[in-house]
Every structure is written in structure tokens, then in C-alpha cells.
Amino acid sequence: MNEVTTISVSKQTFMMESTTFKNVSYKNHSAQCKTISGLQKTLWLFVIRCSLFGILLKAYKSPLNWYLGLRYLIQLRKKFLGNFKLKKMVKVDGKYYIGLYTPGYFDDNYRRFITSELNYFKPIKGAGLRFNHVHLAITHKCALQCDHCYTWDTLNQKDQLDEEDLLKVISRLQNMGTGQIHLTGGEPLLKINLLINLLNKANKNSNIWINTSGYRLTFSKAKQLKKAGLTGIFISLDHFDEEMHNSFRGFKHAYHWALEGAKNAIANNMVVAFSVCITNDFVSEENLMKYMLLAKNIGVHFVQYLEPKPVGHFEGRDVKLSDDNLKILESFFVKMNYSNDFLDFPIISYHGYYQRRQGCFAGGNRSVYIDAKGNLNACNFCHTNSGNILSKDFNLALANLSKKGCSIY
């Protein structure tokens, strides 16, 4: 079979490429991303909107606040994503997801999420969530050597926090109100027993995810994680080409485990996202399309775009995306999510897109990063080292961090 030689944005061409690409690179997998679009999407969106009204009725007494609150939510969405109409959502394990960082509809956290957002419009007593999501590193250990690793400076140091400490951290986050806890590392799957214990022992009022390279995520491990309560998984896949991904990740089986791990997580009813660090060398419509075709053929529900930052292993390198490449990336993102031509492709989540329009919601605002020493940081890429979550003065440290917010956007 020949390599794809032409790339255009017409659906017909993409379908042709899909077949070609599938045959060339990934013959054996038949799963397809199950997106919901068209009439089915419209019906579910109607149900979700009705539920928003129910939340507003509970939150406020005055009809004026119901109306203004609804308008606030609509405008908030527009600020993030512009005037585009929602074209697709995904259903996983009985829940309906419109974004990676929005809890699935029918999940208790969905109501807490909406109530907490309304709290920024007009305070609501007991409004639930202090953090929409928190990234929590549970280990410094990792078998990979990635080009862009943001924890490079501490990689494979001795772990300082044991299971008891981590449970204290999780409990503190949950007591403050945290919708999603993303367990990361290092490579969290190196600590599979710890992961399972944390999942089993943590309160069930947060959705717990893991951020991983997919390292040795067999069907049986995925099953254990799901049984212990894992909601979803971000698997790093930085290229559609096996050699390129393995070389970027410094590990010869990285591609195999990223794809295998994704298949096993999907087969166990988890929400699955591929996360890609998009470098200047990678950006072209052809490469972006090949990547999305692979993601679609594997059957992942979401793809997360990350822009490279000069931290960790990338420190001192000129990795910032050029203006021309940002234009290509943003226009591809909009086309893929909001055109009728790509309804059966995974939904893309792109932080940089909304951060440039709306500002950053990390930096203690709606999210933070807790590193494997328990230190508080503005986000995974801004290592502010602003205090320790296990220390008594954590609340003050968090307040100071939140006041400063994000220093970039």
C-alpha cells in the first residue's frame, strides 16, 4: 500500500486516507471512536441544558438570577471556544462528555462543576469545588527519557511521599473540593499497587484519572484500575510514526504501549485521551491529520494538544511554536471539532487556544500541580514551588499563589 501523498480538507480525501493509513500502520485494531452527533447529540444537549436550568433553580431564588446565571454560563463557554456550536460529544460508561475537563453528564461532579462555575457569577452557599482539577505526581520514577519531560530535574530521585502521605494529600484536596484528580509522575503505572490502593481508599467524590505513557498497561491492569474506580486516562502519544514517537520518548517500546494501553483502557470502559506535545517540526496539516486518523482508528475519545514549554528537559531550548504554526494548529483544531466533516473523529482539547482568549485557569485559580514532594506549583509547566500541601500554612501559600495567578497568559 502506498503512503498518503495528498492532504486536503475534503471529507472524501480524508476517508480515503483513513483507509490507507489504517492498512499501512495499524492493521489489527477495529475499534472506532464512538462520538455522538446529529439528532442524538441535539437531544442529549437538550437534556443537559434542562438540567442546567434545574441547577439554577436550586442555586438562586430570583428568576432574574436564573436568567442572568444561564447567560453567564453561555458567555463563559463562548469566551473559551468562540461562537462555535457544539457538534459532538462522547458517551463512556453511561456518561456523556463534552470536554476532557468537564465531568460527564450523569456524574455527581457535573452538578458540582456547574454550581462552582455559577459561584463566580453570584456566590452560592456550599458551592462545592475549590479546584476543577489537580495534577498530583505520585512518584519521581520513570523508565522513559522524554525530550520534553517537565519533571526532568527530579526524574528518578528517591520518592519521599508514601501511600499514607499521598492519601493525606488526596483527602486534603477532596475536603477542599476537587472535581478531578489526575495522578501523574514520573510514570504512575510503575506503581500499580499504589495506584489501586489510592483509588480504593480515596473518597469517591472526585473523578480520578491517570496521566501516563501507557507503560505496560495490560488488559488485566486496566481492569483492576477500572474496578478500583478510575474514570479515565491520558496516554502520551507524540507522533503517529512509531520510530519518531519512540525516539522522542527515549524508549523503544513507547509506541507499542501507548497504543496497547489505549486499547486496553477503552476495552475497560474508561474515558481515553491521547495527549500530544506538538513541536514546530511536527506542525503541518498532513501530520495533524495523520495523527487524528490514528487516534480515530484506535478509538480514543479525546486528543489533547499541548504546546511545548522551555522547562525541564526543554529548558533553555527555543521550543515555542511559531506564529505561523499556531495559526495552522488553531485552524485545524476548529475544523476538526466544529465542522460537519469530522463528526466521527475524537474531540480535541486545546488549552493554548482558550488560554490566549480567556486567560489561564491554573495558577491556583481552578487548578494546581502538586509535585512528587507535595510542593504546590501553578501548573505542570510553571514550577513556582509555592509551599507544601502537607504543611500547616498551605492555605496561605495557596492564597498567595492564587493572587499571583498565571504569569504567562
Ligand code: SF4
Ligand atoms: S515526560 Fe513523563 S514519561 Fe516522559 S520521562 Fe518525564 S515522567 Fe517519564
